[in-house]
Amino acid sequence: MxxxxxxxxxxxxxxxxxxxxxxxxxxxxxxxxxxxxxxxxxxxxxxxxxxxxxxxxxxxxxxxxxxxxxxxxAPLDHDEPARFLITGTGLTHTGSANARDKMHVLTHGEDADESDSLKIFRMGLEGGKPAAGQLGVQPEWFFKGVGTCVVPPGAPLPLPAFAKAGAEEAEIVGLYINDPDGKPYRIGYALGNEYSDHVTEGENYLFLAHSKLRSCSIGPELLIGELPQEVRGRSRIVRDGAVVWDEEFLSGEAHMSHSIGNLEHYHFRYPMHRRPGDLHAYFFGAAVMSYAFAVKTEPGDEYIIEAPAFGKPLRNRMELVEDEGLVSVTAL
The missing domain is CATH 3.10.330 (Vcp-like ATPase; Chain A, domain 2)
Structure with a gap:
């Protein structure tokens, strides 16, 4: 459904x-x-x-x-956007681990020690799918924004003038609501474009938090019920009517180093994430991304993410926004 x-x-x-x-x-x-x-x-x-x-x-x-x-x-929203938290995890798929490691090698060289990205990915492989009732290893986690950062299907994805780059991340998103007692419920799943600045992230891993503070898109459809163990889809970039990048992605727990239940535990274990009435969108990580294939995106590029399990594709075009210049704060 x-x-x-x-x-x-x-x-x-x-x-x-x-x-x-x-x-x-x-x-x-x-x-x-x-x-x-x-x-x-x-x-x-x-x-x-x-x-x-x-x-x-x-x-x-x-x-x-x-x-x-x-x-x-978007398939889920709130009248008060600040009560819709947008977060995510990474290094849950082989492709995302490889892409992160490539950024580490470019910065530190081939002979550098194993990156933290590969270390945390290996941790997931070893302990990310615990037995029922057991705790697994902690995943990576990041904050992306609140409901105002989610643009509807078909709407432009803004590229800030200060951004070093902007590129897609085709992901499955878990959508949640907390009941009046603060108990989290999973409403369902949707396709998402997590859309990040991988060049900024590659300059220094501590810039990851900055690179994630961008818009994203979710939808167009909400899948109710259990997620298939395997989800096959495609992620494409179209420029001036021509496809400049096209890659299959594999997701679902069969292709993840963490179980969804383990990811959910480490997100909702914090009381602040169980505030009654709040909504959550949690990106589960990308399997492939154009940046890892040395694709340089441009304003006007259209991102198309599709998977038969989720119906119609998610489409968004990247649009450069005007430079706001220096943002200054006025003392009261």
């Missing part, structure tokens, strides 16, 4: 279930957001799919037309 948040022709928020052919949406009655659905399921102690089944109608909406007119929203 997959859901989409969108705007009707009159600008009203709606939620629709994706049709069997993947090209239409069946609107849910009396529903304006996925968050509202999740809260209803929690209050009634039933599965989210149960609430969807009860509310879905036979009406049919042209899904492609919604995408064409930029009326599809």
């Amino acid at each position: 997959r859901l989409v948040q969108y705007l009707s022709e009159s600008g009203q928020r709606r939620v629709g279930q994706v049709s069997a052919d993947g090209n239409h949406l069946h609107p849910l009655k009396d529903t304006q957001s996925v968050r509202e659905l999740a809260e209803a399921a929690i209050a009634r102690k039933v599965a989210l799919s149960t609430v969807v089944t009860e509310r879905v109608t036979t009406e049919s909406v042209d899904y492609d037309a919604l995408l064409q007119h930029n009326r599809v929203l």
Whole structure:
């Protein structure tokens, strides 16, 4: 079961279930957001799919037309964006570990000691999938922003004037809500473009935090239920109508060094991440990225990320934004 948040022709928020052919949406009655659905399921102690089944109608909406007119929203959002935390992990797939290590070699040379990136990746391989009820090894973790950094499918991904670069990271994203008692619930999964500045990161690993403070995009569809053990997809860059990079990615727990449950534990073990009513989007890490293939992206490039398990592709074009210059603070 997959859901989409969108705007009707009159600008009203709606939620629709994706049709069997993947090209239409069946609107849910009396529903304006996925968050509202999740809260209803929690209050009634039933599965989210149960609430969807009860509310879905036979009406049919042209899904492609919604995408064409930029009326599809991110699959999860909050009226107060500061209550939607965007975070993630890395080094959970072989490709991401290799890419990080390449940056280390470029900076420190072939004879340098093993990088911290490879060390933490090996830690995941050895202890990232603990037995049921056991604690595994701690993964990498980073903060990306709050709800204001999430741009809808089809919207531009801003490239700050101060950025050294901007490039895609095709990832699966876990989407969560905390109930009134602070217990976290997983709403579902979506495709995401984590979009980072790998050149800044490569200059010094301590700049990783800076490199992640960029916009991102999630969607267009929310997958409800369990994630397939293997997710196959493609990540592409299109420039002036031509594909300049195209690579398959493999994800899902079968291709990860950490179990999803282990990643979730180390995220939600902090009480601040279990604040009642808050939403969370957690990027699970990238398997491939164009930067590792020495691709230099440019403003105007379109990133396309797709996987059959998630329906329609996620598309965003990178757009250079005006230089704001020196940001100064005024004393009160």
